[in-house]
Amino acid sequence: MGFKFDWFMKGMLIAVGLAAIWPEPGAHGGWLHPELLNKIGVALIFFLSGLSLSFASLKSGTLQWKVHLLVQFTTFLVFPLIGLLLLHTTGGFMKADLQLGFFYLCALPSTVSSSVALTAAARGNVPAALFNATLSSLIGVVLTPAWLGFVLGKTGVEFPLAKVILDLLIWLVLPLALGQLSRPVLGNWAAKHKKRLSTVDRLTILLLVYTSFADSVAQGVWSHYGAGALIETVVGTALIFGVVLLAVNAVARALGMAEPERIASVFCGSKKTLASGVPMAQLIFGANPALGLILLPIMIYHPLQLAVGGVLAQRWAARERAAAE
Structure with a gap:
């Protein structure tokens, strides 16, 4: 399974470019009404996630403690x-909003779809990957804002943790639960139209990317940073990903894990979710004009983890086939 620069990746570039040249509709107060549209988009994304997620398929992965x-x-x-270390070592040259973006990346849960897909392609333990990626998404509803509240509290920035978690419960967990409850009625229909629902899900994420960057452009955030922020982000995300990937692989070997479980651990442990990260950021940071900059690290990390993960999956699958032969 190699890395493909698919329509979604191109869509992210188009969404950012559109925000740069025509930010008014998606900016705060624009005719798209992003204050309401973003919350509806978040709810739709997680309703579809709940509708497509079969908890019965997680059972066989529960014993891999x-x-x-x-x-x-x-x-x-x-x-x-690692995010805290970056905060303490980059204060002299990195802007505070980008530092926050890196910490937000580090506080996010793992991603479900690519972790499972890459594990399957590499002939790893798919049930264990599905269980852990799903569990990570649920834990992240509480721990991601809790970590952000801790960090922002240390810097003296007021962070309404209770309100943020309440918003996440209303616009994220509740739609997820409703999607699950709808499975007996809509489950077969969702399975039949899985590709179309995935397209709706991704288009909604692209809409949230557009509104996030549109507000940043309208507020003049990007004129203060230039190409330096992009270079810092590329270097920083590559370092973080490389360190974690090597560390998880080494620990898995030290724990004596079998090859399928080690593969699942590496892919789930090194991933961060863009699909949940964008909508969560809309709820957590609200009308922060620097939201586009805060999202930049996860938007760079996402294609990086897919590219490296695709290469590793091909290599490990080939090794397994050779061993079997």
């Missing part, structure tokens, strides 16, 4: 500690 501990420990402790 070493994988669970390693993935969740890496996602919600190791990554945030």
Whole structure:
């Protein structure tokens, strides 16, 4: 499974470019009414996630406790500690909003679809990957804003943690639960139209990307940063991804994991979610004019993790086939 610069990747570039040349509709107060549209988009994304997620398929992955501990420990402790290290070492040259973006990247949960797809392509333990990626998404509803509240509180910035978690429960968890409850009625229909629903989901994410960057452009945020912010982001995300990927692989080997479980641990433990990260940012940071800059690290990290993950999946699958032969 190699990396493909698919229509969604191109769509992200188009959404950012459109925001740069025509930000007015998606900016705060624009005729798209992003204050309401974004929340409806978040609810739609997570309703579709709940509708497509079969908890019955998670059962066979529940017994791999070493994988669970390693993935969740890496996602919600190791990554945030790396983010804290970045905050303390980059204050002299990196802007505060981009620092916050890097920490937000580190505080996000793992991603479901690409973790499972890459694990399957590499002949890893798919049930363990599905269980951990899903569990990570649920834990992230609480731990992601909690980590952000901790960091912003240290810098003296007021962060309404209770309100943020309430918003996440209303616009994220509730639609997810409603999607699950709808499965007996709509499950077969959703399975039949899986590709179309995936397209709707991705188009909604692109709409949220547009409104995020449109407000940043309208507020003049990007005129203060230029190409330097992009270069810092590319270098920073590559370093973070490389360190975590190597560390998870080494720990999995040290724990004596079998090859399928090690593969699942590496892919789930090194991933960060763009699909949940964009809508969560809309709820957590609200009308922050620097939202586009805050989202930049996860938008760079996403294609990077797919590109490297695709190469690794091909290599590991080829090795498994050779061993079988």
